[in-house]
Amino acid sequence: MNTAPAATVARFASDWEATLRETRFEPPVLARYIPDGSAVRLAVLADLIRIDQRQRWRRGAGRRMTEYGEQFPDLVGTAQYTELVCEEFTLRRRFEAVELAEFCAEYPDQAAELRDRFGDSEAPQYLSRPDAALPARIEVGIRVDDFDLLTQLGGREHAKVFLARQLSMQRLVAVRVEAGDAHDPRRVAQLDHQYIVRVFDQRVIADADDAALRLQYMQYLPGGTGADLLRSMRADTPDGGARLLRAVDAAMEARGEIRPTDSAVRGEIAALSWPETVAWVGRRLASALDYADQQGVSHSAIKPANVLFTAEGVPKLADFACEIPASADPEAVPYQAPEYLAAILDPAAPQPDARADVFALGVLLWEMLTGTRPFADPPGDDPDPLTTMMRARAAGVDGSALDELPADTPATLRRVLLTCLRPEPGRRWRSGAELAGQLELCLDSRARDLVDPPPRSLRFRARRWLFPIAALCVGIPNLAASVYNIRLNQVLIVDALAASDQQRFRTVALVNNLVSFPLAGIVMLLLCRRALVAGYRLAYGRGYPPAEVPRARTETLSVGDRLVLVPFAMWLLAGVAWPLALMRTGVVLPSHNFVQFYTAQVVCAAIALAYPFFLVTVYMIRSIYPQLLVAGPVGPEDGRQLARLARRSNLYLAAAASVPLLAVASATFVPDGQLPLVIGPVRVLSVAGIVAFVLTYWLFRLLEADLRALIRALPRGTR
Known part of the structure; x- marks a missing residue:
């Protein structure tokens, strides 16, 4: 290889x-x-x-x-x-x-x-405590090893973070100076993601008193932290993404930095509402969590101070497994999941996984959205605050917290955050990737309207009528094709037969219909069973296995194809099987009748192919498919599948346009003496076909707009 x-x-x-x-x-x-x-x-x-x-x-x-x-x-x-x-x-x-x-x-x-x-x-890492405080001389203005400490950015007694100039590289970095050398950050230093603060390296040096000091130097971000943003929110007007940019600019001004100009990212942020800004920030932080989890690293200390912003307002997560233990950090504890708090209280409890970070990020995003956390802090005199916090989380988000949500909060963002904050880990988003995909949906108004329609809307109520609606979408065009076929065959073939042959014709027709219609229905149900079952179960709140959701989504996008290709094939097959069966009964048909019969079947097959596809597919995309987008992980492959459906719809639109043309073309196979007999049916079909094409084109444009919105809102990789 x-x-x-x-x-x-x-x-x-x-x-x-x-x-x-x-x-x-x-x-x-x-x-x-x-x-x-x-x-x-x-x-x-x-x-x-x-x-x-x-x-x-x-x-x-x-x-x-x-x-x-x-x-x-x-x-x-x-x-x-x-x-x-x-x-x-x-x-x-x-x-x-x-x-x-x-x-x-x-x-x-x-x-x-x-x-x-x-x-x-x-003992879990978050139970250990620092052994020593930093020497008093570690402060702004001194040189420590290769670093001139310029400004303190944060920290406490045992660890402080400074803006420093690295002399050997002549660059500004953030330096974390910590007492002790027991921490092993090798895995954290290997994290390389655009939404994670890059750790360059670390050094362990001996202090003047022979105490060990660990210097960890990392990427410097001038735009402040999530804590700075929350402080500015309390004195700022809620005018969308500009609020975030003002907080970033204020932090940069305090550090003597110059605001960037002509930034496409800042322009994108400024155009967002505040709930959309929160979703924009959360989507990137969730992506960072997923990447770290893929590398076997959990954050375990998500809090506002650990979210840093670039000069353009792009968020990055800091201090993966490097922050002081959560049990000693009052800033991190209010964001922790109930299973994390349980592990603090009982080291024998199950270890939290990536879903604990999903919970913590949900709390942080809720606080960014409303200015307050979704769970009240325990009173200061509470003898057991961790237990009180666990109970509050087990009870879920209460009505008073929901009332704090801004009036313009999209239903999609509300649903996403409430799923993050479920007390049971198994009912949350399973990974940062799932959460990132859901937050991406919040950023497109049309996409989120599809995914979370108003409960009283027709699209929402139609979810419970999956089988009847799908049957009508397929049945009505095929019924219209049957009426045309019966009328045309009657005037061209049946009326010219002897009375006994007409009876045989009707018998063959009856047998054909009794066999073909149930057979077609069974085949269509088998081909679409997974998508139909998934849509039915979700519509009635019965859930669907998350591991099977991606496949159900894939099949849902092809339901329209499957439901039209079966009748299409049956019409074409009947164009051969029916005359042969008729001849076996002793009926003698002229050769031109075979051609007439088959051309009529081709017209009916085109009707069965084009019109039901758009009726079924528009219904599936607007009512059924969105349920599956929130039931399991979404990713770039979902966007590619939607794009393929958009390309296929062009072919079906061409088929719809061909129906009137096929009707006229079929009349050319009729002998001159019989031509007046078919003028009426052909004229009706041509006019109806034009009207149907106009309706089909409207459905095509509606479907196209919906698919574009969903494609825009689905992840296309790391962004």
Whole structure:
């Protein structure tokens, strides 16, 4: 295998994601992606195993490194193997209870590295407390190692953050100076995402009193923090995204920075309402959380001070696993999920996962939206504030908190935040990616109106009538085609037959209809069963398995195709089968009758193809498909599927335009003597076809606008 290593790893990750969209758990075979005889074999193999590990543990089918070692013996004993063993411990701690001593016994050769790296992890990290305070001399104006400390940006006794000039690189950086050297930020320093503050490196130095100081230097962002934004909100007017830009500008002015000009991003923010601005910020922070989770890192300390803004107003998350423990940080605790608070109170409680960060981000976004948090803080004299906070979260968001939402808050944003804040982790968004996709929907007015229509709207009420509406959308055009077909066959064929042959014709017609109509219905139900069942269950509040939602969405977009292709094929098939069956009964038909009969069937097939497609598809897109967008994760593939549907609709529009032309063309196969007999039916069909095309074109434009809105609102990758 000669594929470039990065491309190989990316392909493996993509194939894993494709597997997760299927209902069956059949992961890609790892061995097929490993380079043969390559100098980078071990590095590529380690990256592939890292992806495989994380995905398997997420699916509840975790695989041990001992199994990988048996499969790839050349990996055992290498530095990559040790690193992967450490990653397995991190994953197991997230998904099941495991003690460090027990794990070390399973991997004795890696025990020393495990104890060195996780020696303090017997208690959750957020329970540990700093051992020492910073020396008093660590303040603005001094030089520490390679850094001149210019301005203090934040921090407390044991750790402070400064704006500093790095002398060796002649650049401004943010430097975190912390007492002690026990923290291992190697994994955090590897995070490289456009919405995460980039950690460059760290140094451990000895203070004048021989105390250890750890310097961690990172990207400097001049636009202030979420805490600055919340403070400015209390004295600012609610005029949309300009509120965020003013807070950023104020923070930059306080630091002597100059506001950027001609910024497309700032122009985008300024055009947003305040709820849309909150969704815009939240979508980017959720994307950062998802990326970190993919790397095996949880934030665990989301709070306003850990959201930093660039000069253009773009948010970035800071202090992944670097903030002081939440139990010692009163600023972080009010944002924590109930399971996180439970783990603080009881170290034996299950470890929180990525959904705890989703909850914390939901609290932060709610506070940005309203100026207050959704859960009241316990009174100052409460002897057990953590228990009180857990009870408040278990009760859910109350009516008084809901009343704080701005009047222009879209229903979609309200739903998204309330899902973030559900007390049960299993009922929240499962990852930052899911949350990011839902927040993206909040940023397009047409898309969010589709996804969360008013409860009294026709689109909302039509969700409960899925089967009858779909049947009518398919049945009415086919019934019209049948009327035309019967009338044309009557004047061209049946009236010219003997009385006994006419009876045989009617018998064949009856048998044909009794067979073909039920058969077509059964085939259509089988082809569309997943989409129809999913839409029905969601409309009646019965839920649908999240793992199957992506596939149900895919099938929902093709319901229109499936419901029209079956009748289309049946009409064409009947054009051959019906005359043959008639001849087997002894009826003799002239050759021109065969042509007349089949051309009529082609016209009916075109009617059955074009008109029901738009009726069904518009109904599915406006009523049924939006339910599935909020029932499971959305991503770039959903946008590509919508784009493919938009392209297919052009073909069906052409089919609709062809119906009057086909009707006229079919008249050319009628003998001159019979031409006056078909003028009436052809004229009626031509006029009706023109009227139907006008209606179809209106539906086409409506469908086109809806698809464009949904495509705009769905994730197209990291933005």
